[in-house]
Amino acid sequence: MHLTKQLACAGLCAVMSWETAGAQEMNRPDMGKLTATGGVSSVEGTGGGGITPWALISGYGSRDSYGANVHYTQLNTQDYALKSYGVAMGIADRVELSLANQEFTGSLAPLNALKIRQDIVGVKVRLAGDAVYDQDSWMPQIAIGALYKRNNGIGGLEGLGVTNVKQLGAKDDHGTDYYLAATKILLDQSLLLNGTVRMTKANQMGLLGFGGDKKDNYQAMLEGSVAYLINRKLAAGVEYRMKPRNLGVDNEKDYYDAFVAWFPSKNLSITAAYARLGDITVFNPKNQRGWYLSVQAGF
Structure with a gap:
């Protein structure tokens, strides 16, 4: 948790610096960034x-x-559903603070009554570069971040004697992901490129706990995104996310998706995707894939 505290302190320092620099004159957001660059x-x-x-x-x-x-996000595969909703705030285009809740449910026996909830607190700090305005340089925008996650237990499996992720082999019901992300927008080519390295113990993002009977150490996982900006309000792309394999009951696979994001205004975005999540548990060894829809509103 030391890095999490350091990032939180960095965010607080940035906020204080912003205030002392004359934030009292900023009574409302200026929405000065280009569309889609959030x-x-x-x-x-x-x-x-x-x-x-x-x-x-x-x-x-x-x-x-x-x-x-x-934001509100709904992801549905053949046998499972994931809901995510939350709020995020960006300060001085330097610090991001976020809160999110995830709810994972099943629809196929013996997991048809399954319900797992998880809370996530995030902080991100931009370290260097500007993804948009440094067009004369290959230097990307670089940020470091942390996501503290707490699993709130397992519902619907009381008949099997399972109420906590530790009973599935996880070592903990809470943990922290640390990541370093680099993003570059090439305006002339209408491309966005992103690469992320995540240090994690999380099983299925933490929905099945952290660490396990197979492994219980931080591992570096690679993630990437490529998006083509079709026009100022529409983008399409693909994403990849490597996953650890810590649990004997979870033959975890890497995530993939192909998405289209529409930005009718700076106050609203709608993202639709086809996602492939692989196996979820040995109780239902089926390649899970399906649709993803997310709505974001703000300023």
Whole structure:
């Protein structure tokens, strides 16, 4: 948790610096950033793509302002559903703070009554670069972040004697992901490129706990996104997210998705995707894939 505290302190220092620099004159957000450059909301609440964080800061506030948004995301596969909702705030285009809640449910026996909830608190700090305005340089925007996650237990499996992820082999019901993201927007080519390295113990993003009977150490997982900006309000792309394999009861697979994001205005974005999540548990060894829809509103 030391890095989490350091990031929180860095965010607080940035807020204090922004205030002392004359934030009292900023009575409302300026929405000075280009459309789509705040990204969309991931299923974990961070600004970026649907399944991986980017170095971009949520909201449309410039370095002299702030921005915020709320999101609701629904992901449905053949046998499972994931809901995510939350709020994120970007301050001075430097710091991002986010809160999210996830709810994972099943629809196929013996997991048809399954319900798992997880809370996520995130902080992200931009370290260097500007993904948009440094067009004369290959230097990307770089950010470091942390996501603290707490699993709230397992519902619907009381008949099997399972109420906690530790009973499935997880070592903990809470944990922290740390990540370093680099994002570059190439305006002449209408491309967005992102690469993220995540240090994690999370099983299925933490929905099945952290660490396990097979492994219980932090592992570096690679994530990536490529998006083509069709026009100023429409983008399409693909994403990839590597996953650890810690649990004997979970033959965890990497995530993939192909998405289209529409930005009718800076106050609203709608993202639709086809996602492939692989196996979820040995109780239902089926390649899970399906649709994803996310709505984000803010300023």
